[in-house]
Amino acid sequence: MNRRQFLRLSGAGFAGAALLGAAGCGGGGTISGGQGGGGGGNVNTFVFGRGADSVTLDPINTTDGESLRVTRQIFDGLLDFAPESTDVIPALAAEIPKPEDGGRLYTFTLREGVTFHDGAPFNAEAVVFNFDRWRLEDNEFHTGGGGQSENFAYYVGQFGGFDGDSIIEAVEAVDEYTVRFSLKQPQGPFLKNVAMSPFGIASPKAIQNNVEGFWQNPVGSGPFTFVSWNRGSTVELEANDEWWGADVPASEGGGGPEVSKVTIRAIPDNTARVAALVGGELSAADGLTPDDVKPVEQAGLKVEYRPPLTIGYLAMNNEKAPFDNPDVRRAIYQAIDMDAIVEAFFGNTGEIATTYMPPTVPFFNDQIERFPFDPDAARQLLADAGEENLQTELWYMPIPRPYMPDGKGIAQAMQQDLKEVGVTAKLVTREWGTYLQETGEGAHPMALLGWTGDNGDPDNFLNVLLGSASATPTDALNIAYYKNPEVDKLLQQGQSTIVESEREQAYMEAQELLVEDTPWVPIAYAKPPLGFQKNVQGYQASPTGGEAFNTVTLSGGA
């Protein structure tokens, strides 16, 4: 090789090395396909496939469902929801406290002998520490959650705000295993709020050691301990053999953990995730679409459904003519053959909706029936309102949502039905982020949307979606812009009283008024399907969508 050749080669080599050199920076950590005994599928690892990775593992600093799915395995709250329902059960609290002083005082007796995964003891101090961290803005640990932290959003959402805005006024340790909560005013859904998984109790020791790093190194007291997180692909957990719940019956949220390891794997592409399940790479897969149910069953796998805690609806903008006229809204309602639509687009994965919240929610009014599908009546109503040839727009979301598997298909079916009664609805869609933004500004005359409940309380459906306080000029959650002072009063009553019979009366009546006013055409309560390998037992599909894996067992080979 002469000098010239050498220079050329080394020049090319240098540029190549610069490219390859960057690869070296990827060092550190491990690349893994998920844990398990060395090599091959380990029968005692439960592999759960889902559509997206977690954002953070600090439960209080996120509202992201996929983050909470993981943290609820690692953390326990004071209270929890019973498996497969939204009934409140005790968790780290030994029992459900009775309201005192008209609902302004709750005294929690705590479980004794519980330790966090880092060995720190669980006691009243730990509870006070956590609530103070969430509640007080000047608390030195009122931070963390990583770059995508949502700053204690669920605390604000469920308890009204920080410091003076917080409904919880004080949290005191009475003795080592007794904590007293003082409330500014009674809050109907208080215990349900406390039971929500964002309010998992974290180890004070771990937070004190490194609050900013806690979101990627979570320490709780739950059935599984955190092992590792491969960003963008897997979270790995290990059974906590010391878990307090091992001796508690499964119906009360205890039992297990039965599997020794859990891998939670993100596979964003829906078809690919189902393929991974069918091919045996996953023990369970979330986010099946109604179309996936049949092929998965045909492949010899199991499908289970979560009880519905969702509602999909067609909102009519009550501030835009002619939808300010209840008769026109009623006409739209009766013009649509909803039975056929639910049958076609939901199949087994949904039930037709009768009122404005799903039947798993307490105080669901089961006396209410749908207005019958009746094109003639609809035509008459429209004629009386002088809207025989109504030209309008029907907005639909561009992507499948848990409460609406096929927005476009449903919108097209509705468009056909509406045409029969002389309503010409132009179909409109936007990219999902934009869709939320513009419907939240009231740009639509009619729009498809839906909701997944957080805590199974009627307040979380009716007040959030139909209270006039949510009909804001931007980011509105009440996209029907429905404002009825009478309904508001009832919802307010339901929210602020703790007397069950008063709550019941308020919500029953509110549902009746809503049906009368017809701000939406309710569509369906979706029951999201999950796919499982045959050997997976004991998965307790929950309406909240966030199941604890402690009762899951794997029998025989995968």
Place this chain on the structure above:
Amino acid sequence: MLIGVSLVVFFMVRAIPGDPAQLLLGQQATQEQVAQVRENMGLDKPVVVQYGLFLIDAARGDLGDSIVTGRPVTTELFARFPATLELTLFAMLVAVFVGVPVGVISAVKPYSRLDKVTSVLALTGISMPIFWLAMILIVVFFVTLGILPFPGRLSIGYAVPSITGLVLVDSLLTLNFAAFWDGFLHLIMPAIALGTFPMAVITRMTRSSMLEVMGEDYVRTARAKGLVPWRVVFKHALRNAMLPTVTVIGLQTGILMGGAIITETIFSWPGVGQFAYDSISRRDYAGIQGVVLYGASLFVLVNLFVDLLYAVLDPRVRY
């Protein structure tokens, strides 16, 4: 050039409708929460100010924090680059080792039946949607036959320490041959899915430049000298015909290394492409800018590499 790219990307990203704060918080968010997050993300400042701050930080090598993962974008890119690099190299290996010989063969016997078949195949390769091909591969080789693993880079139960970030290299360095084999099997389907398009391009490019070269005087001379045909083809014709092919290979490598969004998403390949997908779908401004700037820089580097390679292939080229 990079500043130009950054300018275009920065303003285009912000022209996409959709509020990142809203998407981040989801449907359940209140107005106050959205406002708070917008402020944290610096989105309440004027766009020009945002761009200025971005440039200053970028010059220091700080591309901002990703909304999706909460980590610095540069960290994110470095962490994901090896996965993309490994996939790209494999895909290009498939593309080159199939594309070049097939191109040569069809050029040697132009308009023969073999040539026609490969031309049709190449056309199919160019026009086939990757997501479709990927799903077919998964259904056939993973679901039905069960001979190739899926998804990700390794099966459950395998782990290798990340030294270079390349599974095959790291598993060899740690003498973990089981992981090497498993990692290799995981690479096959995504590499075929990703390599099909460049393979088809390379085949066509090799064929046309070989055809041209085969008609040159020096090839005729070589033949007249009585050299064996394969020697003429490979020694005299192919080397001269390789110049345009090398350009195409370089360009394609650069494009793939920028992150194969569809392939990586379908195969759950934790590379730059998947990060790009997440960034775009969640309006992660910093993430999108980072990925594009990275892709542009990579393109410049790869082009430089190709230019230098010319000199090796063609002694007449000098710098």
